[in-house]
Amino acid sequence: MTEITEPDVTIDSKDATCPGPLMDLIGKVKTLDQGTVVELQTTERNSTTDVPEWLEKAGHDLLEIEEHDDHWNIYIEVN
Amino acid sequence: MHRIAIVGGGTGGTVLANRLANELQPELESGEVEVRLITADRDHVYKPTFLYVPFGKKTVDDARRPIEDLVDRRVSLTIGEVTGVDTDTKKLTFADSSILAYDQLVLATGASLDPEAVPGLAEGGHHFYGPEGAEALRDDLAEFTEGHLVLSVVGVPHMCPAAPVEFTLMVDDWLRERGRREDVDITYTYPINRAHGLQSIADWATDLFEERDIDFETFFNVDEIDPDAEVIQTVEGSEMDYDLLVAIPPHAGSDLVTDAGLGEDGWVDVDKHTLEATNAEDVYAIGDIADVPTSKAGSVAHYEAGVVADRLASRARGTVPTATYDGKTVCFLEAGMDEATFIEFSYGEEPFVREPSKPLHWAKLGYNESYWLTARGLL
Ligand SMILES: Cc1cc2nc3c(=O)[nH]c(=O)nc-3n(C[C@H](O)[C@H](O)[C@H](O)COP(=O)(O)OP(=O)(O)OC[C@H]3O[C@@H](n4cnc5c(N)ncnc54)[C@H](O)[C@@H]3O)c2cc1C
Numbered sequence: 001m002t003e004i005t006e007p008d009v010t011i012d013s014k015d016a017t018c019p020g021p022l023m024d025l026i027g028k029v030k031t032l033d034q035g036t037v038v039e040l041q042t043t044e045r046n047s048t049t050d051v052p053e054w055l056e057k058a059g060h061d062l063l064e065i066e067e068h069d070d071h072w073n074i075y076i077e078v079n
Numbered sequence: 080m081h082r083i084a085i086v087g088g089g090t091g092g093t094v095l096a097n098r099l100a101n102e103l104q105p106e107l108e109s110g111e112v113e114v115r116l117i118t119a120d121r122d123h124v125y126k127p128t129f130l131y132v133p134f135g136k137k138t139v140d141d142a143r144r145p146i147e148d149l150v151d152r153r154v155s156l157t158i159g160e161v162t163g164v165d166t167d168t169k170k171l172t173f174a175d176s177s178i179l180a181y182d183q184l185v186l187a188t189g190a191s192l193d194p195e196a197v198p199g200l201a202e203g204g205h206h207f208y209g210p211e212g213a214e215a216l217r218d219d220l221a222e223f224t225e226g227h228l229v230l231s232v233v234g235v236p237h238m239c240p241a242a243p244v245e246f247t248l249m250v251d252d253w254l255r256e257r258g259r260r261e262d263v264d265i266t267y268t269y270p271i272n273r274a275h276g277l278q279s280i281a282d283w284a285t286d287l288f289e290e291r292d293i294d295f296e297t298f299f300n301v302d303e304i305d306p307d308a309e310v311i312q313t314v315e316g317s318e319m320d321y322d323l324l325v326a327i328p329p330h331a332g333s334d335l336v337t338d339a340g341l342g343e344d345g346w347v348d349v350d351k352h353t354l355e356a357t358n359a360e361d362v363y364a365i366g367d368i369a370d371v372p373t374s375k376a377g378s379v380a381h382y383e384a385g386v387v388a389d390r391l392a393s394r395a396r397g398t399v400p401t402a403t404y405d406g407k408t409v410c411f412l413e414a415g416m417d418e419a420t421f422i423e424f425s426y427g428e429e430p431f432v433r434e435p436s437k438p439l440h441w442a443k444l445g446y447n448e449s450y451w452l453t454a455r456g457l458l
Contacts, residue, residue: 018276023271026270026314030300030314050272053272057315058298058314
């Protein structure tokens with residue numbers, strides 16, 4: 001793991017179907033301070049495109065998308 | 080005696096109790112089994128009626144019937160609020176501190192509305208998801224002749240994912256009928272990057288919105304509302320002015336569930352096929368309170384009730400339960416004041432949206448009337 005992927009907050013949305021993971025992320029980001037690094041765990045492939053699109057719209061940073069055998073970890077920095 | 084307790088006399092709980100009365104008729108009559116339905120409200124409420132209240136097509140009284148009239152006489156009925164579930168000792172506690180023991184338990188307590196979760200929403204927004212909200216909206220809509228009407232889906236998940244799209248298409252048609260549409264701008268907003276969670280409904284709704292001159296905004300997550308200035312602020316940093324805001328408020332599960340350790344966020348964690356609670360033995364959940372990957376819809380509660388009735392009856396008789404739920408969901412969708420469509424899907428399937436028609440609108444209204452037979456377990 002690189003330094004970037006040391007999260008302050010982890011959201012486990014594994015097994016939630018679309019748009020569950022994205023909604024979990026949006027709900028959480030609302031409550032977080034600028035600079036917080038969030039790890040979103042998801043088994044939903046759509047999250048790998050929906051989440052970056054939302055980050056762009058909402059003005060947060062996408063740090064990395066890590067692919068695992070059965071899920072993805074998406075790393076985000078709150079702005 | 081084998082004691083089955085069902086908490087919640089809405090769609091799921093009522094259908095389940097009546098199904099069990101049929102399936103376990105001999106055991107109930109010989110006193111080997113008891114089916115007890117516990118519900119907080121003396122009336123059973125059929126919520127889909129509320130969609131028609133703002134347009135003056137139904138009243139909130141049309142949505143209510145005494146639960147006593149709907150439940151088979153072999154079911155023991157208790158009117159009372161359950162305040163605690165102890166799944167280790169298998170006991171329920173009531174608001175009046177009395178206690179009831181069970182052998183098998185089903186939670187069917189539904190979802191509740193939580194407008195307070197968004198600052199300004201309760202003061203600034205209308206909704207049609209409950210009796211008072213639907214009546215207040217009816218009164219304000221009747222006087223609303225010009226300006227910006229915004230339908231905003233604030234909470235996801237919410238009951239009946241179709242209802243916000245239906246309301247938007249209905250209000251467009253209703254205003255046209257009244258000759259007011261040209262003086263009213265309509266905007267529909269949704270939290271994710273399309274108009275609905277299901278792609279096929281999103282595509283269908285987007286085409287209709289464009290055809291009918293309804294604006295829509297996606298990635299629109301309401302952060303707060305200023306009721307005096309009539310402005311919505313979003314998490315994404317945008318602002319929208321409104322003159323009449325119809326909002327689908329955030330929904331909440333139940334503290335009962337969290338306190339009992341059955342699900343962290345208030346919805347019961349269940350196996351999506353057996354509907355058995357993940358964290359406790361002999362506990363099931365059906366309807367809106369169960370966390371399964373499909374819509375919070377009455378049809379879901381209904382089909383789940385059928386499956387759980389079979390499983391409970393098998394257990395009561397000492398046989399191995401085999402019935403499972405495959406996620407079957409059925410919804411009628413109004414596409415205006417006099418046409419509707421219909422969808423049907425199971426877990427992991429994308430529904431096919433048919434061309435809206437008048438017969439399907441009449442089928443939806445017909446179903447709403449015959450619902451009382453459904454609740455009785457006859458349909
Ligand atoms: C405007 C609107 C339109 C809708 N349209 C449709 C539609 O067209 N098609 C469709 O399929 N679905 C529709 N729905 C959704 C449908 O109404 C719900 O999904 C359905 O009612 C869920 O059933 P349920 O049994 O889980 O809960 P409910 O029907 O909500 O019943 C819950 C019951 O539990 C009781 N209760 C709660 N807590 C306790 C407690 N602690 N102790 C005792 N009792 C308790 C309540 O009093 C209530 O009787 C619509 C909903 C709304 C709001």
